[in-house]
Amino acid sequence: MAAIYCCNPPSANNIHQLLGDGKKVVNDHVAYRTFNTDKVNLNKFANHLIALGYDECGQYNFVAKKLTAKHFEHQDASMPKVFVSELRVEEFSPSVQKIIHSLVEQLPDNISEQPNFLYSGRPWKISFKDYQTLLAESEYAAWLAAWGGYRANHFTVSINHLESYHSIIDVNERLKKSGYALNSNGGEIKGDDAVKLEQSSTLADKALVEFSDKNAEIPSCFYEFAKRYPLANGELYTGFVAESADKIFESTNAVA
């Protein structure tokens, strides 16, 4: 399973060191992005996750971003939850749809059956010009086209499992003191104890991407922090909060 953490944001090791005091940091969840086209849609991810022992546990709809998402939990609760979203391509302009279809058309029909599908990175070529056309309509589409969905786009530190920090406020303060920029869209802390989940995230680091016509620095992956609260039965809430996730997506915005 370690293989699915392919995305290594440049600041990852520093964050583990900072919050974990050198100890192991527990991952609450990883997230994937994809297009809803037949070859690579959410169900194709689900097949891999189910084969790994995951069950489908929740569904989410992001109307403004035109996304459908599901989350998956493993029978072994120490395994990270997985959040997969897919872009509803048909809801975009003809020019955006055409670019997305031109990417997916580059893929073999059986791409999702390949064992390395979940960490194959970006399996298509794209020009910077097309990236910018996508960016004008959807930050998500542009990020996905530039990076490929087939890498985890964030790792989430479980605050519940940290020894030195118990509140998300303390975690955020520590990060800011160390120079990390936090995603403040919708406030630095998304959610609260009433919805049983608090989340915050760094803004994605920029990294150089090779486009077919030029190289350019664009937002890459980010780090997320999650604190879960117990339900009436004493067990920690394991779901996601759509309103919070909506803002977390914006951690990879070009201008956040």
Ligand code: NI
């Ligand atoms: Ni997340």
